Amino acid sequence: MEKNSRKAWLYLLPAILFLGVFMVYPLIDVFIYSFEEGYNFASGEYQGVGFFNYEYVLKDPYFLRALKNTFILVLITVPLSTALALVISLGLASIKALRKLFQTVYFLPYVTNTLAVGMVFMIMFDKTAYTDGLMNTILGVFGMTPVDFIDGPYAAKMLVLSLYTIWVVLPFKILILTTALASVKKDYYDAARVDGTTRGRMFTRITLPMIAPMIFYLVITGFIGAFKAYSDAVALFGTDLNSQEMNTVVGYVYDMLYGEGGGYPSYAAAAAIILFLIVLTITCVNLLVSRQKIRY
DSSP states (O other): OHHHHHHHHHHHHHHHHHHIIIIIHHHHHHHHHTTEETOOTTTOOOSEESSHHHHHHHHOHHHHHHHHHHHHHHHHHHHHHHHHHHHHHHHHHHOOTTHHHHHHHHHHHHHSOHHHHHHHHHHHHOOOSSOOOHHHHHHHHTTOOOOOTTTSOHHHHHHHHHHHHHHHHHHHHHHHHHHHHHHSOHHHHHHHHHTTOOHHHHIIIIIHHHHHHHHHHHHHHHHHHHHTOOHHHHHHHOSOHHHHTOOOHHHHHHHHHHSTTOOOHHHHHHHHHHHHHHHHHHHHHHHHHHHHHOOO
């Protein structure tokens, strides 16, 4: 038994070293940077140790705006994308002919470059001097005035960003849920039909409880992914997200490190730790709720 245990740890050693070097050590390093005031990468010197970096970040209007944008994006995209993926997965599960073809079509956006998809969305929604764009053309059919979705009102820009984010994450969620639906035993449905159970009751009493672990998994990963959003906004609005008022927390961290007027690793580290704590808290809450409500 002891010999097998040693072999197991030996097999795990490469993964443990990889995680330690590329995940645990950087996290500890960032945590230390977040308390070093005025840290300079070139000289490796800092002016003091304390909570000034956190105070600065939490009072910075750019960070507060980025945090607001990130929370709005999370609250809109995670539930909508999960619900829409569930509806599409149920439709695919009920289709026997050409099911694999439809699954492939729905999965294509997941393997497509996100920046390329973002440019397509920008062309669809962008209002220029020469054209109002595809979406404004459709709105014009219903007698609505053109809207500048890319450089216009904040609500319009957030709508485009939310739609784009949902479109990007939808294929992965559909793949997971179609697999979960296929794993539900047909015997349960056959027994329910014998008892005269309606489809709605079968969904709430059989399907939903059986795939609930996968739904909670998608919700948790959806929260984490949405809080890390940055490339989505860049693909639509360019790199100067602060002027567009569409920056995210990850974008704020990047700007503090490499953006115009950047070079503030201490502030970037503090913002990264704040984001880490937010994501960790939400993940723990979701896990606690899932343990109480779901039987795995």
